[in-house]
Amino acid sequence: MTLTPKERVLKQLAGEEIDRVPCYSGMGNVTVAGLQELGYKFPLVHGDAEMMANLAATSYKMFGYECAVVPFDFCVEAEALGCVMNAYENVEHLLYPTIKEKALHSEEELDSFPIPEDLANAGRIPVVVEAIKRLKKEFGDELPIGTYFLGPFTLGGQIYDLDLLLKYAFKKQKLIYAMLDRLADVLIRVAKIYKEAGADYLTVREMGSGTDLLSPRMWNTLIKPHLIKIISALKEMNFPNNLHICGETNLIVKNMVECGADSISVELKNDMVKTRQEIGPEPLVFGNHDAYKLLVHDSVDDVEKAVIKCLEDGVDAIWPGCDIWPEAKLENVKALVEATKKYGAEKWHRKRK
Amino acid sequence: MSEERKKELFEQLKQGVINFDEDLVKEAANAVVAEGFSAVDAVFQGLVPGMEYVGELYEQQEYFVPELLMCADAMYAGLDILRPHMERTDLGVTGVVVMGVVQGDVHDIGKNIVKMMFDVAGFEVHDLGRDVPLEVFVEEQLRTDADLVCLSAMMTTTMVGMKDIIKQIKLKNPNAKVMIGGAPVTEDIAEKFGADGFAEDASNALKDAINMLTTLRKLKDEAESA
Known part of the structure; x- marks a missing residue:
């Protein structure tokens, strides 16, 4: 069975049998090597569809990663809702954009903030759409085109003061629930726009909700219902999907699975062996190698060992725990792909049995 | 100025921090000042032990960040009242x-x-x-x-x-x-x-900062007993 990366990734997400685990990600895969190859400056990439698409393709072209993912930052949805982004155009070293001006400033706005009627043309959503279309045109036959957005709570922390959001999550749960429900509706509309543009899979990054921050109890009452709503909508529109949370997730991993996504992904702080004990062999779990240390500092041998460990611990795709750190050594990322090809069948728990 | 009353107020400060009860902390801190007890002692025997316990609850995954933030608010509510009555030299250590x-x-x-x-x-x-x-x-x-x-x-x-x-x-x-x-x-x-x-x-x-504080308190106690 020889599969293209696209077939491998999408068949797996559809629950079909495949030859080996794929090596890819649902998050950003920017590397300094990729930027240099193209002669691009990172701050300019976020607002230019052509650059965005070309840069996303480098992860496939340069190291054989089995996907192309856009965008690269965490501000797209927040900007569409009225936040102002800082791309750090005047900073020498590479920085990811942040929100410099929140969209919401008062408690009263939380459950009634305005949502642009024409979301498809709000902020940089059209840029991401155009980048997806370009990637689809050039690589659509062989590569799965991925995209992502933040989960409602994480997005809430982008558009409103995070300290207050966290405190209100405790003190004014009804209000925050209403806010997250509103954001879930926005995200479902965004998903539809990306799907129509041709994206093959979408990762919901509810990264600000792990148990480093919130209690499992709060996760269940406040976070989970909105993720279920989004994921049900994704399924309804036949949009293959992943639910990603970084940080500590062992205490909520079962609840993550219960949200019903095609797959979940976790980072290295998640003890995968414990996770498998808890959720069993069936659910697709992607992860969970170190996106920074392993790829930037460690040796090629370490990379191979890490891939084997991920597989032995029970992952179904070699994913980083977060966006790949841009200074990743090219030989390390290549080794990651190679090790996955080499061991992705024999060490995979679904083939071992 | 009974020892018993002092203990009661310091316990109120501690419990107020742990239960993120800003009103209780403010009330106790005001009483400490009004009744002439040591503001420094109120901080180190009331607010700080409260935060220490909060740190333990956080570590045991009983408390999470929202709780921590609310405890911090309660603690600052007390500190704002007590600080004007503290001298930096009271602590014996500066940095x-x-x-x-x-x-x-x-x-x-x-x-x-x-x-x-x-x-x-x-x-x-x-x-x-x-x-x-x-x-x-x-x-x-x-x-x-x-x-x-x-x-x-x-x-x-x-x-x-x-x-x-x-x-x-x-x-x-x-x-x-x-x-x-x-x-x-x-x-x-x-x-x-x-x-x-x-x-x-x-x-x-939080743990590291608390460790540092504990060391400071020891130094202060040693300075006092010397």
């Missing part, structure tokens, strides 16, 4: 700290929790805020001659900027100590970056 969240990162919860403990301890804290350009840390350390510089990053993507700051600070002032903290920081990374200390999450940061 200057520069702290901030590195550029590219706008998450400052961890930094604020550590700052709170320095505030309690009576340190002179120069808080640079969040999204702070690298050179500002170096300049501020030189300007204030700080003993300690604390750098925080919440995201892997911003952590790497710390390396340059540490190098430059050490180059200009080899005696300054640098502590780094934040979700993506590990001991290994702290070592690679040349930091003197590290705290990988809010729990650790």
Whole structure:
């Protein structure tokens, strides 16, 4: 069975049998090597569809990663809702954009903030759409085109003061629930726009909700219902999907699975062996190698060992725990792909049995 | 001024912090001042033990960040009332700290929790805020001659900027100590970056800050009994 990366990734997400685990990600895969190859400056990439698409393709072209993912930052949805982004155009070293001006400033706005009627043309959503279309045109036959957005709570922390959001999550749960429900509706509309543009899979990054921050109890009452709503909508529109949370997730991993996504992904702080004990062999779990240390500092041998460990611990795709750190050594990322090809069948728990 | 009353007020401060009951803390702190008890003792025998217990609850995953933030609010409510009645020399130990969240990162919860403990301890804290350009840390350390510089990053993507700051600070002032903290920081990374200390999450940061306070309190007690 020889599969293209696209077939491998999408068949797996559809629950079909495949030859080996794929090596890819649902998050950003920017590397300094990729930027240099193209002669691009990172701050300019976020607002230019052509650059965005070309840069996303480098992860496939340069190291054989089995996907192309856009965008690269965490501000797209927040900007569409009225936040102002800082791309750090005047900073020498590479920085990811942040929100410099929140969209919401008062408690009263939380459950009634305005949502642009024409979301498809709000902020940089059209840029991401155009980048997806370009990637689809050039690589659509062989590569799965991925995209992502933040989960409602994480997005809430982008558009409103995070300290207050966290405190209100405790003190004014009804209000925050209403806010997250509103954001879930926005995200479902965004998903539809990306799907129509041709994206093959979408990762919901509810990264600000792990148990480093919130209690499992709060996760269940406040976070989970909105993720279920989004994921049900994704399924309804036949949009293959992943639910990603970084940080500590062992205490909520079962609840993550219960949200019903095609797959979940976790980072290295998640003890995968414990996770498998808890959720069993069936659910697709992607992860969970170190996106920074392993790829930037460690040796090629370490990379191979890490891939084997991920597989032995029970992952179904070699994913980083977060966006790949841009200074990743090219030989390390290549080794990651190679090790996955080499061991992705024999060490995979679904083939071992 | 009965010993019993003092104990009762300090216990109220402690319980108020633990149960994030700002009103109770304010009431007890006002009573401490009105009834002429030592503000320093109220901080170190009331508010601080409260935060210590909160730290334990956080570590046991009984409390999480929202709870921690609310406890911190209660603690500041008390500190704001008590601080005007404290002399820095009461503590017997002083220090200057520069702290901030590195550029590219706008998450400052961890930094604020550590700052709170320095505030309690009576340190002179120069808080640079969040999204702070690298050179500002170096300049501020030189300007204030700080003993300690604390750098925080919440995201892997911003952590790497710390390396340059540490190098430059050490180059200009080899005696300054640098502590780094934040979700993506590990001991290994702290070592690679040349930091003197590290705290990988809010729990650790809080624990470290509490350890530091405990040491300070011991020093203070020793100074008093000497």
